[in-house]
Amino acid sequence: MTNALWYFGRGFGVSALVLFSLVVVLGILTRAGRPLPGLPRVTVSTVHRTASLAALLFLALHVTTLLLDPFAQLRVVDVVLPFLAAYRPLWQGLGTLALDLVVVLVASSLLRHRLGLRAWRVLHWLAYLCWPFAVAHAVGIGTDNRSGWLLGVVTACVLAVLAAVGWRFTSRRFAAPVPPARVAPPSDLAGLR
Amino acid sequence: MAAELTIDWTRCEARGVCLDLLPGLLRPDDWGYPMAREPGRIVVTATDLPDADVAVRECPRMALRLARPS
Amino acid sequence: MTAAAVGHAEGVNGLLSAGAGNLAEHRALLGPLPSLGPRVLLSMVGDSGLTGRGGGSFPTARKLTLVAGSGRAVLVANGAEGEPTSSKDRVLLLEAPHLVLDGLELAARAAGARRCVLVAPADLLDGVLAPAVAERRARVRLVAAPEGYVTGQETAVVAAADGRPALPFQPVQPIWRHGVAGRPTAVLNVETLAHIGLIARFGVAWFRSCGVPDDPGTRLLTISGAVRSQGVWEAPGGTPLGEVVQAAGGPSEPLQALLIGGYHGGWVPWDDSTARLPLTRAALEPRGAAPGAGAVVALAASSCGLQAAAGVVAYLAGESSGQCGPCVNGLPALARHLDALARGRERVDAVAELERLAGMVDGRGACRHPDGTARFVRSTLRTFRQEVALHRDGRCSGRLPSARPDRSMPWPPS
Secondary structure, eight states, rough: HHHHHHHHHHHHHHHHHHHHHHHHHHHHHHTSSOOOTOOOHHHHHHHHHHHHHHHHHHHHHHHHHHOGGGTTTOOOHHHSSTOOOSOOOOOOOHHHHHHHHHHHHHHHHHHHHHEEEEHHHHHTHHHHHHHHHHHHHHHHSSSSTOHHHHHHHHHHHHHHHHHHHHHHHOGGGGGGOOOOOOOOGGGGGTTOO | OEEEEEEEEETTTOHHHHHHHTTTTTOOOOOOOOOESSSSSSETTHHHHHHHHHHHHHOOOOOOEEEEEO | OOOOOOOOTTTTSSGGGGGOOSHHHHHHHOOSSOOHHHHHHHHHHHHHHOOOOOSSHHHHHHHHHHHTTTSEEEEEOOOOOTTOOOOOOHHHHHHOOOHHHHHHHHHHHHEEEEEEEEEEEEEHHHIIIHHHHHHOOOEEEEEOOOOOOOGGHHHHHHHHTTOSSSSOOOSSSTTTTTTTTGEEEEEEEEEHHHHHHHHHOOOOOHHHEEEEEEESEEEEEHHHHBSSSSSEEEETTOOOOHHHHHHTTSBOEEEEEEEEGGGGGGEOOOOOHHHHHHSSSHGGGGGTOOTTTEEEEEETTOOHHEEEEEEEEHHHHHTOSOHHHHHHHHHHHHHHHHHHTTOOOOSOHHHHHHHHHHHTTTTTTSHHHHHHHHHHHHHHHHHTTOOOOOOTOOOSSOOOOOOOOSSSOOOSSS
């Protein structure tokens, strides 16, 4: 039984990570403006939100399963407060932090019209902190679980997100338009100055 | 007129979600920013109102406002 | 008409004759500030027919009334004057700072405003306004207006008065309901306030004795370009354009057109019939122009109107605050096409593109910068139609199109 809980717990966790990686990539695509061929922008935006809620669901299942699994030694306090766990406190703590940040991200996005644009934007940048914590947690938390498939999945997620983030921070598409250089008025019409 | 849609231009970044949701009312300008199809204000009729509400809610930059005549 | 006029100072028939260097001289010339109540002041301003002198021409009494009900209004005096072709606010603040401050105090009284802010260029604040405010111990907060064309826009002035960067913004509620510090705010041009300072003393009839019924009182005009005596002149409302040019000494060489209302204004071709047009909204509107803030630039016949206009649009493009997509993208595009037309180097039908782009930027920004630029472009195309034909023929009525322009256009655009 406990074996089953352990495997399900890991399965839900990996699924959550894949979905969160998709969410980050879609979040960047939402900002890209012009549509990808065949993909309406509103769809990208909607899938970004739906995937984040699905990811949150899998995260909840991941946590619940492991709370029930005696082998994981997970207490409720470990779910919200990091680095207090019995089993692998550092790597568990990163997972806890990632979860805390996910809660902030989702809550602030659901309430963004109340928060206002500036506050929401600042909070949403926490995604760039949250996702690396989740990846580190996934890689570091298991011992016998350095299996090929897990590393393969995580590598694929990391490559996808790195590619998207790299594009986001280097492409001119994301740069705010800049007015041309200021010039003096033409001498025929320059006024008295 | 059911409502008027206004765009806060200091927020709009041509993300284009509203263009997908309100193709009858808006079209992209040369640089992807939403432009009214009819000259003048963007008047939203009762038929388009639900989609306009969604657009206001979904705009990633919260750049849209819907003003209903009081 | 119930207001009692205080008296009539000898020789004071307008703003520029009411100038004084310090408070003592000012009081000696004009007498003390009238102790009229808010309602009387409001009705005097209303009866006078005074309209905004900052370019908007909005009835001043109505602006004050909009904020008057709240009892917590803020009055902002706008001396920012970002328009290069206009210097009248600068001259007024230098010549008659106390008259402006009088007007601000009276307008604040009329509107029940407890807070006053004066936004003006830093050098005027240090040189003239801070001393003047100190002299009269006025409760006026001074805010420096940064350089730039759009810093004179109403919302930019409100932002500056509110302690934020002087950039235009799109208010959720109108400024008269929610402005500086969230209070009902009225922004008035410094010349408008100066007029209030005199109307309160000398009365409505005195004010209306000058000018014409639909443009009563006087206006400060900045007359520059191909005239003998460029400068700031005060003229009665409704002065014909020919007399305006005469006031500045007449043309220094044959003229082809006047640019009225600054870079967001419109052209009026110069000929015998247009010289008779009064400088009023009603007369100029059919010509696509308006008095604006009273800036008149005379264009010599030996100049190329298209080159001059291209220079203006290049300048306006550089002055975009960069906040709004249609403006920051559209104005440089307008500048490029007009420049190509001016140099006789069109690759596409520049006139058609200019009309299309003007329609694309008009009304699509947080402030009126794209609108004004579109108006100027359309007016240019209308007024210099013959010049366009010449340029397409490889000729130019002014300097040759291949001549070095005044400023280099960055090409290709960044």
